[in-house]
Amino acid sequence: MAYDVVVLGSGPGGYVAAIRASQLGLKTAIIEKESLGGICLNWGCIPTKALLKSAQVYNDIKHAQEFGIEATGKPNFEAIVKRSRGVADKMSKGVQFLMRKNKIDVVMGFGALKAKGQVEVKGADGKTQIVEGKHIIVATGGRSRELPALKQDGKKIIGYREAMVLPQQPKSIIVVGSGAIGIEFGYFYNSIGSKVTVVEFLPRIVPVEDEDISKELEKNLKKQGIDILTSSEVTSVDTSGSGVKAKVKTANGEVVLEADVVLSAVGVAANIEGIGLETLGVKTEKGKINVDKFYKTNVAGVYAIGDCVPGQALAHVASKEAIICVEAIAHAEGKYKHQPEAIDYNNVPGCTYCYPEVASVGFTEAKAKEAGYEVKVGKFPLSASGKASAAGHAEGFVKVIFDAKYGEWLGTHMIGYNVTEIISETVVGRKLETTYHEVLNAIHPHPTISESVKDAIEVAYGEAIHL
Amino acid sequence: MAYDVVVLGSGPGGYVAAIRASQLGLKTAIIEKESLGGICLNWGCIPTKALLKSAQVYNDIKHAQEFGIEATGKPNFEAIVKRSRGVADKMSKGVQFLMRKNKIDVVMGFGALKAKGQVEVKGADGKTQIVEGKHIIVATGGRSRELPALKQDGKKIIGYREAMVLPQQPKSIIVVGSGAIGIEFGYFYNSIGSKVTVVEFLPRIVPVEDEDISKELEKNLKKQGIDILTSSEVTSVDTSGSGVKAKVKTANGEVVLEADVVLSAVGVAANIEGIGLETLGVKTEKGKINVDKFYKTNVAGVYAIGDCVPGQALAHVASKEAIICVEAIAHAEGKYKHQPEAIDYNNVPGCTYCYPEVASVGFTEAKAKEAGYEVKVGKFPLSASGKASAAGHAEGFVKVIFDAKYGEWLGTHMIGYNVTEIISETVVGRKLETTYHEVLNAIHPHPTISESVKDAIEVAYGEAIHL
Amino acid sequence: KKEVKSHTGKFYSPLVLNIAAQESIPLSELERIEGTGNDGRVTKNDLLDYIASRSKKEVSLPV
Numbered sequence A, B: 001m002a003y004d005v006v007v008l009g010s011g012p013g014g015y016v017a018a019i020r021a022s023q024l025g026l027k028t029a030i031i032e033k034e035s036l037g038g039i040c041l042n043w044g045c046i047p048t049k050a051l052l053k054s055a056q057v058y059n060d061i062k063h064a065q066e067f068g069i070e071a072t073g074k075p076n077f078e079a080i081v082k083r084s085r086g087v088a089d090k091m092s093k094g095v096q097f098l099m100r101k102n103k104i105d106v107v108m109g110f111g112a113l114k115a116k117g118q119v120e121v122k123g124a125d126g127k128t129q130i131v132e133g134k135h136i137i138v139a140t141g142g143r144s145r146e147l148p149a150l151k152q153d154g155k156k157i158i159g160y161r162e163a164m165v166l167p168q169q170p171k172s173i174i175v176v177g178s179g180a181i182g183i184e185f186g187y188f189y190n191s192i193g194s195k196v197t198v199v200e201f202l203p204r205i206v207p208v209e210d211e212d213i214s215k216e217l218e219k220n221l222k223k224q225g226i227d228i229l230t231s232s233e234v235t236s237v238d239t240s241g242s243g244v245k246a247k248v249k250t251a252n253g254e255v256v257l258e259a260d261v262v263l264s265a266v267g268v269a270a271n272i273e274g275i276g277l278e279t280l281g282v283k284t285e286k287g288k289i290n291v292d293k294f295y296k297t298n299v300a301g302v303y304a305i306g307d308c309v310p311g312q313a314l315a316h317v318a319s320k321e322a323i324i325c326v327e328a329i330a331h332a333e334g335k336y337k338h339q340p341e342a343i344d345y346n347n348v349p350g351c352t353y354c355y356p357e358v359a360s361v362g363f364t365e366a367k368a369k370e371a372g373y374e375v376k377v378g379k380f381p382l383s384a385s386g387k388a389s390a391a392g393h394a395e396g397f398v399k400v401i402f403d404a405k406y407g408e409w410l411g412t413h414m415i416g417y418n419v420t421e422i423i424s425e426t427v428v429g430r431k432l433e434t435t436y437h438e439v440l441n442a443i444h445p446h447p448t449i450s451e452s453v454k455d456a457i458e459v460a461y462g463e464a465i466h467l
Numbered sequence C: 001k002k003e004v005k006s007h008t009g010k011f012y013s014p015l016v017l018n019i020a021a022q023e024s025i026p027l028s029e030l031e032r033i034e035g036t037g038n039d040g041r042v043t044k045n046d047l048l049d050y051i052a053s054r055s056k057k058e059v060s061l062p063v
């Protein structure tokens, strides 16, 4: 039997595509070689957030006295990891339920494009079968990128997977790379008492963020006890002893760092090998699959979404691409009346869930100037926020950037308590093409961190009340 | 010397009015009889949020084991109260700084309208002075409303002020009234180990909220150990013994409750007495000062804002009224080019900071139907949210209400972890007259509680992915 | 700078109205622009494209 849609990979790209397809009346199958839910639910977004919550609880206990609570506590590493796995398993089971509910056939095994409209799936037992579909959506995601100097052995030089299920807590850990993943692990291990050193090749940590964010985060993480080496590069790692010895080229010469393990967190490599792209002649470029704005590849009937295509390697991007891809297919099939709207990749929020949290969307100040905008910038420190003070977490700020000429909201960059929860307002405001005027006239509740967005806009326009 | 603007009262209404006035080039004085910052900073929003944070830290400690942390702790009531006072003092000092920075003259003492353009201020030393101003803004706020059966003696029958500075933790407390204030205190005292009973006259707690919210909150608070009596009324309190004995008329007959203290939290009474309103003939109605949409009273040159006028008794309302009032004055004086926009009181968010938190804006389902809308309702349980599960706080839901005919976003009602931080998105979306379409196309970050708003909208429109 | 519904019932975002006001584009002209947004709504980019093409036309006019 031929499906309307066959999805290869069940991450937040694949499983969302399958559900939306089924919803729109397309008969759908999904192929997964490992666990439903992909990296995100099993080895990414969700289990890391569970680990981070444990760290946060422990940090609160360390500071309990400041809140008038007399407390002592110590982390149980094994229990923390176990809880994280439990949360991941629960979410993965949730996807299983959703597949059943939406009458999506799940085929377990490794899939590869075989011919036009055909995917060959090799099961755990070695047997193969052909799954046929008119439209095939490749959503095979990504994996930890490997650097030549940091060949992962899974024991002493590890990737994110191993980092979240270590058999015991490392006394010390070197984290290479300071994107969201590296910083989250660094924060987690430092919080529960491991000695953490972060090594970043570029001159500043979280390099995709606004420069002010990088500075503020570095200051805070250092205060928490994390060592940070920027403009530095691990050139080799000696794993022959009981731990590791990493040679690091820094701006001030070479240093050797010793630690129990090295975590390589230098980005994502797309899973595009061995899945038959060549067989059908699907074009790739710089290690990603080439697609148009509706996620069609150059080969009719083959689509690709998520971490294996260009664009931010984020779960919410994968899911939105999934919906657009499927709606475009359904539209072409006459099963959906709307033509979907393409993603504006400059209006995609990004979050880092350490403390202080980081959340941002749109142009950084530097990028806005580069693009030729004359900008109005407003920065509101959370030390002036009543809610942040009441919560005992007054670090950080909210920074907003507007176009001085037409009043467009170009970007928001935040660092502080709970800011990952308040970035959606900017995304929606930008989507609706607001100017500062309407946001100021939308009453923000007091006391919240979210009202600091309003305060920052007031600063940008010289109308600051609370500063 | 005569001021352009004299503000009577320095709460979030008054102090914001003074700052905005000064910003717009109006010479300004502010009169305060007690502490700068008013109820909000000294006895309301801020100190309660500090208390609630201590409760939250302690709750996390109680549940630390679930997060893989072995911990014990106990609350130190005196230290909790002291911290709360410290946070309030810091914020009040902040207002002092802002007054200085904005060159606003602060006159300490009790003020009353004396004649057109004149306020008489009586200082602590009993001396009086006259402060003259062309425009006088009354922002005297409110106080705890007293019921005949619940005359507050400040010891055993108390209001919110005493409740946040009790000399020792009560073993048991009866909270009369289940609005935000009552619920927050009930939650706080229950969390730190006091036996709490909430008595509500109406058939459900948080009666201004959507019915589904009331039900979910009641269920959760009961699970936490709070006794809740709805459709019940305290008819008398006997304070002759060591504690109190309260007679409560319930739907099932009369019961007598014993406790250490009774907290009366049955609403706010405006401070409109003894401030010379009669002298100038300023009209009041139902205990509040009558104003137009720019907060002019019936007497030229006299304005009123905040808790002493109709509208929600909330700090963010008072502050927005302040800005509008002052901008209208400045506009009339030719010092500000825009005519301000009047508040849409149906787009004002309301929050309750217990756990699970409550946040809402716009029409409840019942009110929307009453108003004649045919509604599309979507409810997304946080048990299906990855972030909520990772945080170990999967209680509650997000409920959105849309107009089925034109697609208007009528309201959002949320209960759960951190929801007070995510209501601004709805306020901004409603302000910008969005339909569901634009919100779904604004990419929400994963994993967050805020993405549940998107999920709830998908449910309303039959496009739910994660349910 | 208020959200305005024009007489043809078209909706313009605050930003679009702001740009139109600053570039002296009257509502009547705005209404002739074809939108690419939801239900043909004129977006910021539509308007900026329109302004760009309009000024190009002006430049290329024979003197």
Ligand SMILES: Cc1cc2nc3c(=O)[nH]c(=O)nc-3n(C[C@H](O)[C@H](O)[C@H](O)COP(=O)(O)OP(=O)(O)OC[C@H]3O[C@@H](n4cnc5c(N)ncnc54)[C@H](O)[C@@H]3O)c2cc1C
Residues within 6 Å of the ligand: A008, A009, A010, A011, A012, A013, A014, A031, A032, A033, A034, A035, A036, A037, A038, A039, A040, A041, A043, A044, A045, A046, A048, A109, A110, A111, A112, A139, A140, A141, A142, A160, A181, A271, A275, A305, A306, A307, A308, A313, A314, A315, A316, A317, A318, B445, B446, B447
């Ligand atoms: C540690 C970590 C933390 C992260 N935190 C966040 C976060 O907080 N927020 C966020 O937005 N993003 C986060 N990400 C990124 C996010 O996980 C990815 O962007 C997202 O999972 C990509 O989704 P996807 O569907 O494209 O691919 P994936 O989630 O990678 O799923 C691909 C699936 O396809 C399967 N597959 C691959 N090849 C085949 C094949 N040939 N046959 C069958 N099945 C196959 C895989 O087994 C996998 O299940 C994090 C990533 C990591 C590693």
Ligand SMILES: Cc1cc2nc3c(=O)[nH]c(=O)nc-3n(C[C@H](O)[C@H](O)[C@H](O)COP(=O)(O)OP(=O)(O)OC[C@H]3O[C@@H](n4cnc5c(N)ncnc54)[C@H](O)[C@@H]3O)c2cc1C
Residues within 6 Å of the ligand: A445, A446, A447, B008, B009, B010, B011, B012, B013, B014, B031, B032, B033, B034, B035, B036, B037, B038, B039, B040, B041, B043, B044, B045, B046, B048, B109, B110, B111, B112, B139, B140, B141, B142, B160, B181, B271, B275, B305, B306, B307, B308, B313, B314, B315, B316, B317, B318
């Ligand atoms: C326990 C509690 C918790 C609350 N929590 C929140 C919350 O979380 N969020 C929220 O939005 N709202 C909250 N509120 C409500 C909020 O505090 C009020 O809405 C807000 O303070 C009203 O501001 P205002 O400026 O009108 O008056 P007020 O803040 O009441 O300030 C009035 C000021 O005027 C002074 N004054 C009065 N009469 C005179 C006079 N004759 N001469 C000189 N000075 C005078 C008073 O001393 C006072 O300082 C809470 C209230 C309470 C009681």
